[in-house]
Amino acid sequence: MSQENTLSDQQQPAELQGLAKQAAEVMTAVRExxxxxxxxxxxxxxxxxxxxxxxxxxxxxxxxxxxxxxxxADEVKKLARQGHLGQEG
Structure with a gap:
């Protein structure tokens, strides 16, 4: 994964925690x-x-x-940084 963080990458910790909690709850229920x-x-x-x-x-x-x-997504970002995407021609 990319080490580069953008604001949009950092603004989601609450959403990620909610998703992690939901995943843990579902996996626990499945195990049961x-x-x-x-x-x-x-x-x-x-x-x-x-x-x-x-x-x-x-x-x-x-x-x-x-x-x-x-x-x-990581590959798309890599290509974009290298200038291979977003060019019309």
Whole structure:
């Protein structure tokens, strides 16, 4: 990531804290989706396991996509600093 911070990069700590809190709460809730207390022959166990696995896959995919966007943004900034973007011709 770039070491260069702009005002827009620095003005969002409250928003980032809110997002981090939401992520932690959701990940905790997903972790708490368990089959506890259900007998081995209860079909609900399978549904709960599948729900948890699906939620985990969605979170993982979202984080991967966000990371790719960050990397793309860093590359765009690098190209712009080198003068390769924003030129008509």
């Amino acid at each position: 989706i368990t089959e506890g207390g259900l007998g081995l022959n209860r079909p609900e166990r399978h549904a709960l396991r599948e729900l948890r696995q699906t939620a985990e896959a969605i979170i993982s995919s979202a984080l991967d996509q966000a990371q790719r966007l960050v990397e793309t």
